[in-house]
Amino acid sequence: MDEKVTFESLSLQELKKARTERLTATRLLIARPCFLLDWEITAKSNDRAIVSIYDGTSIAGQLMIYVSVPVKQTLPQNYTFPRFFSQGLYIVIAGDTESVTVHYLPEPVM
Numbered sequence: 564m565d566e567k568v569t570f571e572s573l574s575l576q577e578l579k580k581a582r583t584e585r586l587t588a589t590r591l592l593i594a595r596p597c598f599l600l601d602w603e604i605t606a607k608s609n610d611r612a613i614v615s616i617y618d619g620t621s622i623a624g625q626l627m628i629y630v631s632v633p634v635k636q637t638l639p640q641n642y643t644f645p646r647f648f649s650q651g652l653y654i655v656i657a658g659d660t661e662s663v664t665v666h667y668l669p670e671p672v673m
Contacts, residue, residue, distance in 0.1 A: 581668045587661070592652040594620045596670035598645035599652065605661040606632040613658035618648040622655060634659070 581600060584592055599616070606612035612632040617624035627648065632638045645668070652667060 577671045578668065580671075581666055584665050584667075586654055586656060586663045586665065589655045589657075590653075591620055592654060592665060592667065593669055594651045596647070596649050597652055598647055598668045598670065599642065600645045600666040600668060601639065601641040602666070603637060603639040603664045604630055604632045605637040605663075606634055607659040607661045608635050610634060610659035612660035613656075614660060614663055615655040615657075617653040617655070619650045619653055621653055624650055624653055631658070632660075 586592075602616075604612050604614050611634055612630075614628075614630045614632075615622075615626055616628040616630075618627050619625060627646065630638065630640075647670075652665070654663060654665065656663060
């Protein structure tokens, strides 16, 4: 019987497998289930930053988060309870986005 993995059920060893990625262009971060722990988006000086985060391996996935950050601003988001992405984590960067830093944890294979 398959048990659903929850963030609360993970061991300290599993939690140490969290990854940090800094992106400056659209890309697939991971093509399997994962927990999104937090993110930070920085806009350049010419226009606002626009970032879309999908549950999937492309924009065909479900849009989960859409963020617009004002010019020359940085917006962090820390989740008390990490968000679960069942298909993967695909990030689209548009506007005048300087960077997106993402912390995520691949779902352990049980």
